[in-house]
Amino acid sequence: MSLISNIAQSAAKAAKKLALLDTETKNAVLLAMAQGLRAHNSPILTANEQDLAHAQSMGLSAAMIDRLTLTSERIDAMAAGIETLVELDDPVGHVRDFGERPNGIKIRKMRVPLGVICMIYEARPNVTADAGALCFKSGNAVVLRGGKEALHSSMAIAAVMHNVLEQFNLPKALISVVPDPDRALLMELMQQRGLIDLIIPRGGEGLINFVTDNSKIPVIQHFKGVCHLYVDKEADLDKAINLLVNGKTQRTGVCNALECLLVDQAISEQFLPKVAKVLAEKGVKINACKDATPYFENATMLNDDEFGEEYLCLEIAIRVVAGFIGAVEHIEQFGSHHTEVICTKNEKIATKFQQVIDASVVMVNASSRFSDGCELGLGAEIGIATTKLHAYGPMGLESLTTEKFLVNGNGQVRT
Numbered sequence: 001m002s003l004i005s006n007i008a009q010s011a012a013k014a015a016k017k018l019a020l021l022d023t024e025t026k027n028a029v030l031l032a033m034a035q036g037l038r039a040h041n042s043p044i045l046t047a048n049e050q051d052l053a054h055a056q057s058m059g060l061s062a063a064m065i066d067r068l069t070l071t072s073e074r075i076d077a078m079a080a081g082i083e084t085l086v087e088l089d090d091p092v093g094h095v096r097d098f099g100e101r102p103n104g105i106k107i108r109k110m111r112v113p114l115g116v117i118c119m120i121y122e123a124r125p126n127v128t129a130d131a132g133a134l135c136f137k138s139g140n141a142v143v144l145r146g147g148k149e150a151l152h153s154s155m156a157i158a159a160v161m162h163n164v165l166e167q168f169n170l171p172k173a174l175i176s177v178v179p180d181p182d183r184a185l186l187m188e189l190m191q192q193r194g195l196i197d198l199i200i201p202r203g204g205e206g207l208i209n210f211v212t213d214n215s216k217i218p219v220i221q222h223f224k225g226v227c228h229l230y231v232d233k234e235a236d237l238d239k240a241i242n243l244l245v246n247g248k249t250q251r252t253g254v255c256n257a258l259e260c261l262l263v264d265q266a267i268s269e270q271f272l273p274k275v276a277k278v279l280a281e282k283g284v285k286i287n288a289c290k291d292a293t294p295y296f297e298n299a300t301m302l303n304d305d306e307f308g309e310e311y312l313c314l315e316i317a318i319r320v321v322a323g324f325i326g327a328v329e330h331i332e333q334f335g336s337h338h339t340e341v342i343c344t345k346n347e348k349i350a351t352k353f354q355q356v357i358d359a360s361v362v363m364v365n366a367s368s369r370f371s372d373g374c375e376l377g378l379g380a381e382i383g384i385a386t387t388k389l390h391a392y393g394p395m396g397l398e399s400l401t402t403e404k405f406l407v408n409g410n411g412q413v414r415t
């Protein structure tokens with residue numbers, strides 16, 4: 001039996017045991033995992049230093065290195081995310097009553113785990129903890145295949161979680177890490193139909209496309225995050241500046257960072273000088289349409305078909321649009337179905353924006369950086385689905401379950 005077949009079969013077997021575990025025990029395990037991460041802060045950081053040294057020698061981008069980097073604060077945030085899951089309701093076993101049919105049969109639907117979930121990710125060691133905890137609470141086993149960039153960090157985090165599982169006499173295969181980043185093993189992993197129920201890739205667009213094109217297992221897609229902020233003519237401009245600065249500069253290498261600013265032409269003369277001043281202070285490189293370019297020093301002018309870039313750094317696109325309709329048309333053409341934001345004091349326009357914009361998260365007067373499972377009350381997230389089957393947006397516990405019908409009768413037969 002190959003390494004991958006053994007991992008997949010062990011995970012499938014372990015998932016059956018986990019499906020029977022009660023919520024109280026699952027929560028106790030999760031709390032122990034959170035405590036373990038904090039207690040093993042030093043060895044995790046040491047492993048991460050190995051990954052960072054290798055990443056820098058390979059010349060990885062600043063965005064990739066940012067995602068790869070662990071600090072004591074980020075480890076504490078991983079632990080806090082797990083503790084948040086403990087406070088959330090367990091979706092497994094939740095029953096919805098569909099009533100009684102005229103023939104007397106009674107119909108309900110019950111939430112059940114998906115089974116075995118495979119995570120394929122790049123330089124994101126936090127996914128090891130987030131996905132492990134989310135899958136565990138939702139009753140799923142998980143197979144984690146991280147990139148070579150984060151292998152030492154992922155193995156160190158998984159070792160802490162494995163130690164806790166063993167303390168509770170649970171199989172380590174509930175949280176499995178593929179120890180070899182060989183591309184051939186990845187191909188074999190994506191062929192494990194019948195053992196693995198769902199694949200969730202997290203990383204660059206190239207990785208998502210590769211997994212989607214080659215997997216025999218259903219894939220939840222998380223494409224690039226080209227997030228827009230539209231500043232309406234009735235916006236509070238001070239709030240708009242704050243949303244822009246936070247969304248673009250607080251952390252640039254993440255999918256919920258702003259990549260494009262859209263400004264209603266009715267306020268462009270008033271607003272763009274403020275934008276130019278604050279973005280210059282932050283060192284943000286500007287790419288702008290012909291109407292916005294004159295407001296910025298050293299801006300690169302973009303043609304109308306050159307928007308839609310995911311910069312993941314201190315760089316942004318800026319476009320003056322013909323009001324609400326112009327903003328909607330731009331987002332329809334260049335958006336990535338991730339997160340879109342409007343800044344306005346007009347409640348009718350805000351509501352209309354949320355209704356017509358096709359994105360997994362649509363915000364009014366709030367930073368795009370809140371498009372995150374933890375910030376939205378889901379605890380740690382396993383990913384942000386930008387396609388609509390079967391989840392859309394940040395995926396928490398409920399997104400990792402499905403429903404089955406429960407039908408109770410008294411000897412009825414169909415005629």
